[in-house]
Amino acid sequence: MFVIIAGGGRTGTELAKSLLAEGHRIKIVEERSYIVDRLKVEIPPETIILGEASSPVVLESAGISQAQVLAAVTRDDEANLVISTLARYEFGVPRVIARVNNPKNAWLFTPEMGVDVALNPAALLSKLIVEEMSLGDMMTLLKLRKGEYSLVEEKVHPQAVVLGKPLRSIHLPGQSRVVAVLRKGQMIIPDGETVLQPVDEVICLTHSSQLADLARLLGRPD
DSSP states (O other): OEEEEEOOSHHHHHHHHHHHHTTOEEEEEEOOHHHHHHHHHHSOGGGEEESOTTOHHHHHHTTGGGOSEEEEOOSOHHHHHHHHHIIIIITOOSEEEEEOSSGGGGGGOSGGGTOSEEEOHHHHHHHHHHHHHHSTTOEEEEEETTTTEEEEEEEOOTTOTTTTOBGGGOOOOTTEEEEEEEETTEEEOOOTTOBOOTTOEEEEEEEGGGHHHHHHHHSOOO
């Protein structure tokens, strides 16, 4: 995959490193010369373009016509929107991802502006903190559909309300499913007759709105 990264700050740098490590091709565009000097120490110099990513000429020099993805991660929301719009409507980039620096601007980052995925770090962090406060010992393994669903893991508490019950008799939240049970190092693919035992590690797929309800079933009773 060929990815263009607009913005060579720490977010852009770490993204570039990750993509290169996975074997993807990248170009990273940065207008600040002192940042470019730092980038040349951390990533291959031939992947770096000095210039404004909001300039169509600069984007063309980066090879945007061949890019499958553009990530606009500069420190400026206006620049990220301009870059996203250019990428989508001027150059037809299939996938456009943009960083939202000021949460008050999040409403602007829409498909109509060329943005497929808007990443709002402040909102994401606050949501994660709230989840961690309410989920006890439950561990989130994977987020799906922009965080709408989660794959989670929790050990069955010795006093949990589900203890000793077959799954068919447990009233799980409507959009939650037990997909695996880890017991003494072995993985069990559960069915309705599977009985949960103390310290079973239960892996569930659930809607984000039902995480707390699921935690109350598997964890320590209130």
